[in-house]
Amino acid sequence: MKAVIQRVSQSSVSVNQEIVGKIGQGIMVLLGVADQDTHKDADWLAEKIINLRIFEDENQKMNLSVKDIGGQLLIVSQFTLLGDCRKGRRPSFIGAAKPEKARELYEYFTDIIRQKNIPVQTGRFQAMMNVSLINDGPVTFILET
Structure with a gap:
């Protein structure tokens, strides 16, 4: 599994101009699933994301997790994260x-x-979705299992 996570002050996703998901402070997750991924990969990635200390404490140090701040997650499936662009000019999604x-x-x-x-x-x-977010920081990480 591959995830691009962004610390956000707000984020939303819409389909056909209708908002289908919306959060305030938390983490926006773009999630790609590879052919070899298993439940074990999903378990590891979920634990990593909810416990990753990417929010600032009172000393402006990244020391708090989304759990610690009472934040939310917006999770959007995005298979293009698995696109291989090393060869040619068109991504391969094999x-x-x-x-x-x-x-x-x-x-x-x-x-x-x-x-x-x-x-x-x-x-x-x-x-087909439109994703909107305000990246707080900006803070963005790429996680892979």
């Missing part, structure tokens, strides 16, 4: 999971985070 597997792991991943009592909003799987 390493991306098939839609059925990707959906199952995406939903599993979001369920894990909900079970940890972190408020979660999502995009719509396989839909």
